[in-house]
Amino acid sequence: MSGSRIMKAAAAMALAAAILGAPFWWNALRGMKQKAPEPEKPVVGKECVLPAADMRKNHMTLLFQWRDDVVRKGDRAPVTIGGRQYEKSLTGSCLKCHTKKENFCDRCHNSLASGPACFDCHIDTSERGPWN
Amino acid sequence: MIEKVFLGPRRYWLLLLTLGVFIAAGLFFYIQQSSEGLAVTGMSHSVSWGLYIAQFTFLVGVAASAVTVVLPYYLHDYKAFGRITILGEFLAVSSVFMCLLFIFVDLGQPFRILHVILYPSPTSLMFWDTVVLFMYLVLNLVIGWTVLSAEYRGTPPPSWSKPLIYLSIPWAISIHTVTAFLYAGLPGRHLWLSAIIAARFLASAFSSGPALLLILCRVARRYTDFDPGNRPERALGVIITYAFSAHVFFMLLEVFTAFYSGIPSHRAPLVRLFWGWGDPASLTPYLWISTALALAALALLYSPARRRDSGLFIASIAVFASVWIEKGFGFVVGGFIPDPLERIPAYRPTLAEAAITAGVWATGILIFTLLFKITAAVRRKD
Amino acid sequence: MELTRLEFLNKAWRTGLVIFGGASFELVSGTSLTAGGQPAAAGKRLAMAVDVRACMKAGQCVKCINACHRGHNVPAIPDVKRAITWIWRDDLERAMPGVMDSYSGTAFHGAKPVLLCNQCGNPPCVRVCPTGATWKRGDGIVMMDQHRCIGCRYCMAACPYGSRSFNWNDPRRYLAKKLINRDYPTRTKGTVEKCDFCAERIDRGREPLCAAACTEKAISFGNLHEDGSAVRKALADRIALRRKPELGTDPAVYYLL
Numbered sequence: 001m002s003g004s005r006i007m008k009a010a011a012a013m014a015l016a017a018a019i020l021g022a023p024f025w026w027n028a029l030r031g032m033k034q035k036a037p038e039p040e041k042p043v044v045g046k047e048c049v050l051p052a053a054d055m056r057k058n059h060m061t062l063l064f065q066w067r068d069d070v071v072r073k074g075d076r077a078p079v080t081i082g083g084r085q086y087e088k089s090l091t092g093s094c095l096k097c098h099t100k101k102e103n104f105c106d107r108c109h110n111s112l113a114s115g116p117a118c119f120d121c122h123i124d125t126s127e128r129g130p131w132n
Numbered sequence: 133m134i135e136k137v138f139l140g141p142r143r144y145w146l147l148l149l150t151l152g153v154f155i156a157a158g159l160f161f162y163i164q165q166s167s168e169g170l171a172v173t174g175m176s177h178s179v180s181w182g183l184y185i186a187q188f189t190f191l192v193g194v195a196a197s198a199v200t201v202v203l204p205y206y207l208h209d210y211k212a213f214g215r216i217t218i219l220g221e222f223l224a225v226s227s228v229f230m231c232l233l234f235i236f237v238d239l240g241q242p243f244r245i246l247h248v249i250l251y252p253s254p255t256s257l258m259f260w261d262t263v264v265l266f267m268y269l270v271l272n273l274v275i276g277w278t279v280l281s282a283e284y285r286g287t288p289p290p291s292w293s294k295p296l297i298y299l300s301i302p303w304a305i306s307i308h309t310v311t312a313f314l315y316a317g318l319p320g321r322h323l324w325l326s327a328i329i330a331a332r333f334l335a336s337a338f339s340s341g342p343a344l345l346l347i348l349c350r351v352a353r354r355y356t357d358f359d360p361g362n363r364p365e366r367a368l369g370v371i372i373t374y375a376f377s378a379h380v381f382f383m384l385l386e387v388f389t390a391f392y393s394g395i396p397s398h399r400a401p402l403v404r405l406f407w408g409w410g411d412p413a414s415l416t417p418y419l420w421i422s423t424a425l426a427l428a429a430l431a432l433l434y435s436p437a438r439r440r441d442s443g444l445f446i447a448s449i450a451v452f453a454s455v456w457i458e459k460g461f462g463f464v465v466g467g468f469i470p471d472p473l474e475r476i477p478a479y480r481p482t483l484a485e486a487a488i489t490a491g492v493w494a495t496g497i498l499i500f501t502l503l504f505k506i507t508a509a510v511r512r513k514d
Numbered sequence: 515m516e517l518t519r520l521e522f523l524n525k526a527w528r529t530g531l532v533i534f535g536g537a538s539f540e541l542v543s544g545t546s547l548t549a550g551g552q553p554a555a556a557g558k559r560l561a562m563a564v565d566v567r568a569c570m571k572a573g574q575c576v577k578c579i580n581a582c583h584r585g586h587n588v589p590a591i592p593d594v595k596r597a598i599t600w601i602w603r604d605d606l607e608r609a610m611p612g613v614m615d616s617y618s619g620t621a622f623h624g625a626k627p628v629l630l631c632n633q634c635g636n637p638p639c640v641r642v643c644p645t646g647a648t649w650k651r652g653d654g655i656v657m658m659d660q661h662r663c664i665g666c667r668y669c670m671a672a673c674p675y676g677s678r679s680f681n682w683n684d685p686r687r688y689l690a691k692k693l694i695n696r697d698y699p700t701r702t703k704g705t706v707e708k709c710d711f712c713a714e715r716i717d718r719g720r721e722p723l724c725a726a727a728c729t730e731k732a733i734s735f736g737n738l739h740e741d742g743s744a745v746r747k748a749l750a751d752r753i754a755l756r757r758k759p760e761l762g763t764d765p766a767v768y769y770l771l
Contacts (some may be wrong), residue, residue, distance in 0.1 A: 067661060071657070071659050071661070072649075072657075072659060074651060074652075074653075074657075074713065075719050076714075076717045076718065091696070091697075091699075092697075117702065120702040121660060121699040121700050121701055121702050122699045123694065123696050123698075123699060123700065125696050164697050168683055169681065169682050169683035169684060169703035169704060170665075170680070170682050170703075170704065171596060171682035171683040172728075175682070176595035176596060176682075177594075177595060177596065177597060177599075177676070177679060177680070178595070178676070180667045180670040180671060180680060181667060181671060198583065207729075235611040235666075236666075237663050238666070239665050239666055239704070240663075240664070240665020240666075240681065240704025240705055240706075241663065241664050241665045241704040241705060242664075242701065244662075244663075244664045245664060246647040246664075247647075247662060248644050248645055248664065250645075251645045251646045251662065253642075253643060253644050253645060253646050255641050255642075256641070256642050256643055256668070257617075257642065258642065258644035258666060258668050259644040261561075262644070314668075318638060318642070318671060318672050318674075319638055319672075319674050319761035319762065319763065320638075320669065320673075320674025320675075320758065320761055321674075396611075467671075468671070469545070471676060472673070472674050472675050472676035473604055473608040473609065473676050474608050474611055475608070477595070510734075
């Protein structure tokens with residue numbers, strides 16, 4: 001490969017990196033920083049079904065498990081954790097304490113731009129009413 | 133090798149541009165379909181599959197038809213097909229790609245498509261169809277590319293490609309058989325509930341596929357310097373004649389059983405297909421056009437006209453169009469009419485549906501064009 | 515995330531086995547792959563008997579339909595071509611072609627009994643579903659998992675009764691927020707849905723909404739395999755027909771004449 005061809009290839013790669021990475025460069029130049037989301041803590045209920053750290057990491061696995069138990073196995077028996085009984089239900093359990101979906105679920109999920117489709121079907125029973 | 137797609141005459145770029153416009157239009161309407169839902173199509177509670185799945189069915193046939201050139205060339209050492217076998221394989225690649233696209237655009241929840249692999253369901257023929265089609269795509273892409281690369285380097289194809297080529301022959305039959313089984317095993321859909329659907333599918337595939345290949349050869353001879361000569365065309369003409377005769381014969385068998393038995397549920401879908409759906413949106417004229425084209429094609433194929441280049445070309449267009457209407461529309465939509473409650477629903481594709489369908493076709497033609505461009509350049513040795 | 519990765523590997527392994535081995539653990543062990551680990555409730559088969567005479571006597575009554583559709587947030591879509599129906603009234607002669615003619619059963623001419631999913635013993639929809647989004651529970655209910663459905667509509671082509679509906683667009687557009695049942699989800703566009711004998715009530719020991727709502731006592735419900743059940747009592751001294759039994763689907767909904 002001749003020198004000029006290598007130069008050309010390098011220039012093309014640099015241009016590609018500049019264009020494809022534009023969002024990153026743009027935000028870096030403006031000094032933008034990712035702010036940690038602050039989901040609102042519930043007023044009612046002190047403890048969640050699992051320790052907070054565990055929930056942060058694994059809430060989706062737990063929800064999938066409940067979903068499969070209820071829908072696929074027809075097993076709707078409540079789970080008992082720490083002496084308290086919980087219905088295996090997103091709206092029937094989670095939203096009973098976290099009464100404002102937009103101040104809890106949405107804060108993290110919007111911040112990370114990861115939108116699970118739960119509420120496309122399940123009804124947001126918080127104060128703002130069905131589907132907002 | 134792949135760099136050959138970047139050099140071409142003005143005509144070539146004009147073709148790519150035209151295809152790009154169709155693809156963009158298709159994409160535009162697909163975005164609309166994604167946000168609005170499949171309500172933008174003409175499908176309904178009763179006719180729940182329409183143009184997309186019908187075109188998918190037709191194209192599985194075109195893909196399978198590669199076997200009509202692969203088999204004579206590799207198993208019987210029929211040399212005349214040497215120059216077009218690779219086109220058959222690349223036609224298969226483009227067709228299977230279109231098939232997968234048609235399945236994708238038909239899904240209500242396209243982003244869940246991997247559920248088919250994540251939760252494999254061996255009782256479902258759709259699961260098997262996905263598996264065999266994907267494998268067939270890989271097989272033909274690997275075979276075509278390997279054989280062409282060898283030609284490019286001036287070496288014989290590697291020995292490991294032979295078993296793959298032999299495997300691709302029964303595999304071609306299997307993809308269309310599985311596609312026929314999608315329909316032929318459903319209780320209560322009497323147009324489809326027939327033991328000869330797979331045989332009909334293969335016969336219509338082995339006539340419409342080679343017809344398309346012949347049309348493509350003719351286009352290539354006219355507009356490019358790729359010239360396989362007319363010996364392979366003659367041979368394709370023979371294959372088209374026999375396969376198309378079998379296709380028409382099988383259709384008549386269906387008509388006999390449905391009408392002579394006198395069983396209303398077997399007769400109803402055929403009656404509706406040819407004599408109206410009791411609705412102004414009736415599309416029966418197209419079925420009659422298909423029939424007329426079939427008769428014209430048979431007349432041409434069984435007359436001395438077939439030996440003339442123009443006669444064979446016109447016959448190929450008639451065969452392709454006839455099967456395209458019958459299988460790429462009538463068969464699938466007709467199976468839903470009358471519906472389970474004996475009603476005669478209307479179905480007419482919408483503009484969005486037609487544009488998305490055209491977009492998928494443009495994508496397939498684009499893939500074929502690029503693969504053909506590489507092939508032609510390799511053959512020219514530039 | 516450890517768990518989900520493990521699950522994925524487990525599934526990938528099963529997929530490989532199915533593709534290359536043509537068999538799977540579930541197949542070998544004799545339970546359906548699509549059953550999702552459903553424990554078989556031995557000998558249980560939930561069934562329904564619809565009294566056509568009682569239904570006819572009620573005239574234009576739609577109490578059961580309203581109860582079901584409100585309870586399950588089934589939207590009322592004005593375009594009948596795109597309607598969603600879990601339970602609906604339709605002509606007896608359409609539901610059971612050939613069951614009567616100009617001379618026989620004239621008392622039933624014009625009858626429009628309620629139709630719903632037949633919860634088949636041998637359901638074609640379950641057979642064809644490519645993802646296990648629909649399957650048969652141990653108690654006979656043909657269940658739908660809305661999370662799993664990819665919207666291919668193969669089940670609609672397979673169902674010989676027209677009992678399955680597809681969400682051609684967002685169903686929430688057609689639901690009045692004030693009338694919504696907040697204890698039951700809606701569906702989303704691009705998935706198939708149908709009646710499931712109110713699985714959510716059955717699992718809590720209650721009868722289906724339609725049976726509970728019928729003031730004419732036209733709908734009897736219970737375990738077909740249990741001697742004294744309501745459905746067996748209803749079937750005992752009446753002639754009952756099922757829709758298209760010749761197709762081998764073994765429907766669990768009977769129509770008492």
